Amino acid sequence: MAKIYLYQDENGEILESKRKLTEKEEKEYKVKFIGEIEE
Amino acid sequence: MTEEVVEYIREILRKKRRATVKEIIDELYSAYGLSFTPREMRSILRKIAEDYRVLLGYEEIKPFWRIVVFSEDLVRRTIFNRLATRPQTLESLVYGTGLKKEWLAPYLDYLISKGIIGFREGFYFLTKKVFRVQKMKIWRLKEEHWKWEFYQIKFEKPTKVPDKLVQTRLAPSEETDELSPSTYGCLRVYVYTYTPMDWPERRLERIMMYILINLGPAGEFSLQRRPETMKPYIEVQQAYEAKEIDPDEVPPDAEFDTPYAWAYISKEEGFTYVYNYRKTVFGWELIGRWEVR
Numbered sequence: 001m002a003k004i005y006l007y008q009d010e011n012g013e014i015l016e017s018k019r020k021l022t023e024k025e026e027k028e029y030k031v032k033f034i035g036e037i038e039e
Numbered sequence: 040m041t042e043e044v045v046e047y048i049r050e051i052l053r054k055k056r057r058a059t060v061k062e063i064i065d066e067l068y069s070a071y072g073l074s075f076t077p078r079e080m081r082s083i084l085r086k087i088a089e090d091y092r093v094l095l096g097y098e099e100i101k102p103f104w105r106i107v108v109f110s111e112d113l114v115r116r117t118i119f120n121r122l123a124t125r126p127q128t129l130e131s132l133v134y135g136t137g138l139k140k141e142w143l144a145p146y147l148d149y150l151i152s153k154g155i156i157g158f159r160e161g162f163y164f165l166t167k168k169v170f171r172v173q174k175m176k177i178w179r180l181k182e183e184h185w186k187w188e189f190y191q192i193k194f195e196k197p198t199k200v201p202d203k204l205v206q207t208r209l210a211p212s213e214e215t216d217e218l219s220p221s222t223y224g225c226l227r228v229y230v231y232t233y234t235p236m237d238w239p240e241r242r243l244e245r246i247m248m249y250i251l252i253n254l255g256p257a258g259e260f261s262l263q264r265r266p267e268t269m270k271p272y273i274e275v276q277q278a279y280e281a282k283e284i285d286p287d288e289v290p291p292d293a294e295f296d297t298p299y300a301w302a303y304i305s306k307e308e309g310f311t312y313v314y315n316y317r318k319t320v321f322g323w324e325l326i327g328r329w330e331v332r
Contacts, residue, residue: 006077007103014060014077015103029102035078 007031052110096142126162174243178224184272190223193311201280225303235281
């Protein structure tokens with residue numbers, strides 16, 4: 001089981017990442033964290 | 040998740056060809072008033088992609104990736120159109136469909152496993168295997184009812200029925216001109232096709248519902264029309280089957296991907312009324328009724 005972190009960018013698109021981004025990275029990529037899932 | 044939502048998603052994709060998760064969520068909300076969170080939609084899409092009702096791709100937008108969803112119908116149509124001209128390599132199908140190799144290859148393997156396309160020496164080709172997809176719904180009386188043996192559906196000609204009916208003893212053999220004693224109503228919808236996935240059970244069920252509600256025998260099948268003493272003993276059974284058949288089994292006048300529908304009502308007097316329906320541009324219509332003894 002691996003964790004997948006879900007983010008939403010400023011256009012509302014859903015993006016996925018294998019690692020949790022730092023706050024600094026979230027600002028840099030203009031995304032917000034919306035949840036995580038295990039797969 | 041209901042079947043309806045899956046159909047809406049497929050419909051959205053048929054119009055757009057490809058969409059992101061957000062686009063599907065937005066479209067479901069604006070067109071159908073349905074609301075989903077990204078997490079819910081992601082899980083629905085991954086689930087229905089397992090049996091290839093939609094196709095998924097993963098686009099990398101560093102340090103992320105994004106799910107892109109493709110219409111399975113349109114991708115399949117493109118593949119078939121290309122294969123209809125000549126066998127194709129994976130690369131040429133990738134070029135034709137716009138899907139990446141790693142997204143398309145598993146889907147092609149799936150089509151091969153279904154017997155719809157073949158693969159030899161680096162080339163994909165159409166197998167042109169013929170399938171008969173059919174659904175039958177049967178109304179019967181439980182045998183403890185005193186009149187059960189008066190009823191028995193007789194077909195107008197020897198008919199190939201789904202194997203399940205033989206296993207459940209509703210039919211004596213796979214090819215038969217009658218069902219077992221106790222059967223008093225039957226609806227049969229079938230189609231000849233190269234692509235059985237275009238004819239899932241729910242599509243044939245919709246045709247059956249249309250015929251039952253709008254055309255001739257609805258009242259005859261209705262519980263309301265049966266004598267009170269009979270009602271507790273009535274049961275409905277159904278069987279759906281998509282089966283590869285020999286091309287010779289397709290009647291010369293049958294058209295591919297055109298559904299055919301028949302209804303049968305057995306009478307206590309020992310004969311069966313046979314109803315034949317035809318699909319026209321205006322919908323289904325009854326084209327004839329006669330008796331089989």
